[in-house]
Amino acid sequence: MAKIIPFKAVRPTRDKVTLVASRSYQSYTQAELEARMDYNPFSFLHIVNPGYKYHKDIKGKDRYTLVKNRYLEFKEDGIFIQDEKPSYYIYKIVNRDGLTFSGIIAAAGTEDYQTDVIKKHEDTIEYRENIFKDYLKTVGFNAEPVLLTYPDNKIVANIISEIQKERSEYEFTTTYRDTHYLWKLDDKDSIRTISLEFEKMKTIYIADGHHRSASSVLLAEQLKSENKKHTGNEPYNYFMSFLIPESELKIHEFNRLVKDLNGLSKETFLIKLDAIFRIENRGNQLYEPSKKHHFSMYLDGDFYSLFLRKNNDAFKTALDALDTQILYKKVLEPILGISDLRNDTRIAYSHGKNDMATIKSKVDSGEFAVGFGLVAITVKELKAIADEGLTMPPKSTYIEPKLRSGVTIYEF
Structure with missing residues (x-):
């Protein structure tokens, strides 16, 4: 009550x-x-x-x-x-x-x-x-x-x-x-x-x-x-x-920007991502994801679509299935070496009212090496996280x- x-x-x-x-x-x-x-x-x-x-x-x-x-x-x-x-x-x-x-x-x-x-x-x-x-x-x-x-x-x-x-x-x-x-x-x-x-x-x-x-x-x-x-x-x-x-x-997504590839070459980074996602190079076509577990990436002048492979979608909790958590647990932490999403200065965030063109401009400027676009979290997901007593990664939602x-x- x-x-x-x-x-x-x-x-x-x-x-x-x-x-x-x-x-x-x-x-x-x-x-x-x-x-x-x-x-x-x-x-x-x-x-x-x-x-x-x-x-x-x-x-x-x-x-x-x-x-x-x-x-x-x-x-x-x-x-x-x-x-x-x-x-x-x-x-x-x-x-x-x-x-x-x-x-x-x-x-x-x-x-x-x-x-x-x-x-x-x-x-x-x-x-x-x-x-x-x-x-x-x-x-x-x-x-x-x-x-x-x-x-x-x-x-x-x-x-x-x-x-x-x-x-x-x-x-x-x-x-x-x-x-x-x-x-x-x-x-x-x-x-x-x-x-x-x-x-x-x-x-x-x-x-x-x-x-x-x-x-x-x-x-x-x-x-x-x-x-x-x-x-x-x-x-x-x-x-x-x-x-x-x-x-x-109204919930908007928060996109991610990372300053470097954690010492990896572009080719090695893409190979590591290939074990997790089906990757397609979209060239200079501005690509934004349209459904859960789909991500966009901008790297070295090209846009990529990243579709989570089915062998990576065994989720035990509502948090496990959250796209911001997937990106954190599958890419940011194990590959790019970012474990503290609140305080690591190598990562920055751009809320979804700024589109992937903003991500592109920041990467092209040399300030960041790679950017990731996500789909906005739904009210249903927000409630499921709260109902299970769990918490989202920082900067998961920009809410109006x-x-x-x-x-x-x-x-x-």
Whole structure:
């Protein structure tokens, strides 16, 4: 039973939301950050980069405190307001490719994460969990929701559809040409209906935001131990989430680039691959795979198709059958000598919104020796991995939608 509750969001006034909303600050170059903060005093980037005010790079606990201060200033200046009633927030994104994502921003329970009602498919790094936990404890809010996905539900879909017939509270288009809409749902009957429908769901899945959710769980445990009157209903027992139906989740592949052939000649490398794949040289024809266990490769000016040989497809788990795992276990580790996919500097990743032409340009430049293209992982595969308690290799999925920070804020 998934416990998904409404909350009183802190959010920008209607006239300033397009100025406040930002991408995750880590996605900006330093030049982009400075340009946006130079010309937009309302950007949420001013909150998460408080050192800008002092022309200084501030880190650690000092930064966390200043983030909190900048946030309070935005509230004091009336840039942020807080809703009076607990609400669900119906959110829709229409991206520049014409894809539409509609779902509900709400608070999800840390206990559901701990009891495997909310399931994950990626490993998290402990030191990153603890750093973000300390950050959350100081600032006291979530500003970017964790992306969760749930089985398609007609009752929830109908409520979402009906409210979207009304005028939205927000409607704004980003410089990426994605249009965002938000509706506030505070009707008690609709809230109760949605809540009950989620309670019927045995499992929902983390699509994006594994470290954010894990850090929220750590913080809840710490605050619970410090609170002698803990009841389980405190705001710190939840984290802000954007829940969308499985049918609307868009998963792109992450392609692989490797800087060298691990001391092998081109001919020796191809011979080693031949034991694993049926290989066809496609020349300069840009080739992208179209089905599971098919890969593309760009090497020394030529594209190749790689089809996994049938004697290599004895899979015992959902992880074994995953294309990113196959490439890792059959090629990257044993042949190219890459065992640490997170930290080895010889490997890089290019998400599937950049096609094989991007791979070709990077190899042709001499920066990399070889590139591999994969087919996107499906929602079914993602769920199977999570259900078996397994985790995917790093950079297995690039998932949409990508939300903006600062549109809704959950305080705890």
